[in-house]
Amino acid sequence: MNGVFFNRNRRILVFLLLLAVSFSMMGIASTDFAVDFKGVFLTVVYPFEYVINKIFTFFQSLWKGLGDIETLQEELIRTQMHLKRYEELGSSIDALERRNEYLEHLLEERRQVRYEHVLAGIVGKDPQNYYQSFIIDKGTKDGLAKRMPVVAYENGKLGVVGRISVATPTASLVVTIRSQQSYIGVLLDSSRYYGLVRGNGRAANCLVEYVDIDAPARNGDWVITSGQSDIYPSGLSIGILTNISRESGQFFLRAELQPMINFARLENVYVIKKLPSADIEELEREQEKQ
Amino acid sequence: MKNTIVIAIMILFFGLLQSTVFVDVLSIEEIKPDLLLIVIAFVAFKYGGMAGQLAGFAAGIFQEFFSPALLGSYAFVFTVVGYGISFVQHKMSVDNYITSALIVFIATIIKGLMFGFLALFFGEISVMYGSYIVSGFLLELVLNPLFAIPLFWFMNRFAAPTPRK
Numbered sequence: 068m069n070g071v072f073f074n075r076n077r078r079i080l081v082f083l084l085l086l087a088v089s090f091s092m093m094g095i096a097s098t099d100f101a102v103d104f105k106g107v108f109l110t111v112v113y114p115f116e117y118v119i120n121k122i123f124t125f126f127q128s129l130w131k132g133l134g135d136i137e138t139l140q141e142e143l144i145r146t147q148m149h150l151k152r153y154e155e156l157g158s159s160i161d162a163l164e165r166r167n168e169y170l171e172h173l174l175e176e177r178r179q180v181r182y183e184h185v186l187a188g189i190v191g192k193d194p195q196n197y198y199q200s201f202i203i204d205k206g207t208k209d210g211l212a213k214r215m216p217v218v219a220y221e222n223g224k225l226g227v228v229g230r231i232s233v234a235t236p237t238a239s240l241v242v243t244i245r246s247q248q249s250y251i252g253v254l255l256d257s258s259r260y261y262g263l264v265r266g267n268g269r270a271a272n273c274l275v276e277y278v279d280i281d282a283p284a285r286n287g288d289w290v291i292t293s294g295q296s297d298i299y300p301s302g303l304s305i306g307i308l309t310n311i312s313r314e315s316g317q318f319f320l321r322a323e324l325q326p327m328i329n330f331a332r333l334e335n336v337y338v339i340k341k342l343p344s345a346d347i348e349e350l351e352r353e354q355e356k357q
Numbered sequence: 358m359k360n361t362i363v364i365a366i367m368i369l370f371f372g373l374l375q376s377t378v379f380v381d382v383l384s385i386e387e388i389k390p391d392l393l394l395i396v397i398a399f400v401a402f403k404y405g406g407m408a409g410q411l412a413g414f415a416a417g418i419f420q421e422f423f424s425p426a427l428l429g430s431y432a433f434v435f436t437v438v439g440y441g442i443s444f445v446q447h448k449m450s451v452d453n454y455i456t457s458a459l460i461v462f463i464a465t466i467i468k469g470l471m472f473g474f475l476a477l478f479f480g481e482i483s484v485m486y487g488s489y490i491v492s493g494f495l496l497e498l499v500l501n502p503l504f505a506i507p508l509f510w511f512m513n514r515f516a517a518p519t520p521r522k
Contacts, residue, residue, distance in 0.1 A: 089433035
């Protein structure tokens with residue numbers, strides 16, 4: 068009897084079972100168990116993703132290289148002419164100076180990252196839109212750990228990218244400031260008013276919250292980290308204010324933040340080897356439970 | 358058995374592809390086509406509801422490991438997509454380009470509706486739902502059907518024939 072019922076309604080029963088399992092997973096997704104489970108999966112899948120990324124990068128370079136052959140030939144002829152001229156001049160001082168300038172620029176960029184850091188390349192990005200997360204090619208073997216802040220350079224300026232969410236021996240999952248899991252204590256750089264920047268999940272801009280309605284904030288004002296969250300060091304640029312609005316009777320103004328980092332173009336990031344203090348982590352965990 | 362292997366390979370291949378920088382090249386205004394949704398729509402349309410919903414569940418779980426999305430949310434949405442699309446199976450031909458675009462258009466609408474349904478229960482989803490509908494969803498409604506045409510053609514070359522009833 069039961070067997071007949073099951074056979075007749077097998078499809079709908081399996082459907083309901085899968086929905087129940089999905090719902091249960093969503094219910095427990097906020098526990099650490101779910102996150103660790105992700106870590107195990109990431110460890111298994113990372114090599115495949117790394118290989119696909121390498122293959123794609125290889126073909127991309129090959130394609131670009133083929134397209135550039137003509138340009139390279141022209142440049143080669145020009146370079147040969149330049150070389151001849153330099154040889155005639157009997158000096159290569161200019162070239163040496165330019166090389167020196169470039170190396171000094173690189174050195175200066177690294178000096179600006181005042182903290183101990185690790186340079187990492189991006190090997191995988193969020194399957195969905197808006198670059199809420201990505202995978203980098205460095206992990207616990209390189210001294211990285213969960214909750215370490217991640218920064219990058221944009222037009223010569225250091226800006227916040229996000230934080231490490233899952234760290235495995237060879238790779239790490241970075242959650243960007245656009246993710247709805249991201250909260251950062253911030254400061255309006257010009258007026259020194261405090262606030263909170265929260266990821267919007269499905270939009271390019273983040274939300275700026277808890278900024279006093281009387282703050283003299285204007286579109287285009289820079290927003291920097293306040294250092295209050297203990298994850299991000301203070302004074303790092305995040306982005307600029309936009310779409311500011313004030314409603315009478317409210318304590319706080321409404322605004323959005325346009326991140327300074329262009330996530331679509333991001334190739335390399337710096338992971339700052341700084342961990343929150345154990346006490347603050349404990350307090351935050353208790354706050355999350357409440 | 359052959360079907361199961363082919364479907365598993367499709368999910369793995371397009372799931373990994375979706376998380377690489379390759380798909381960024383195809384994006385418009387930072388919105389990229391949902392390749393896994395297209396795969397699930399194809400599987401459900403070609404092999405029916407049971408295969409569609411199981412593939413949807415597996416693909417959803419697979420995708421969630423690469424994304425900060427709420428664990429179980431994509432499994433739920435893709436399961437419903439897999440089950441829902443099977444209702445138009447045998448009514449249209451998988452070789453028809455317009456059919457493939459139409460199927461994926463419907464699948465994208467189901468995806469949007471299901472996220473709306475989940476937003477009623479889960480705060481994490483309701484926070485992002487409004488902006489998803491006004492920006493990402495509308496572009497996906499255009500992008501997904503466009504990419505469905507070559508992808509359906511490609512997958513149909515490798516897929517085993519539809520089982521006879």
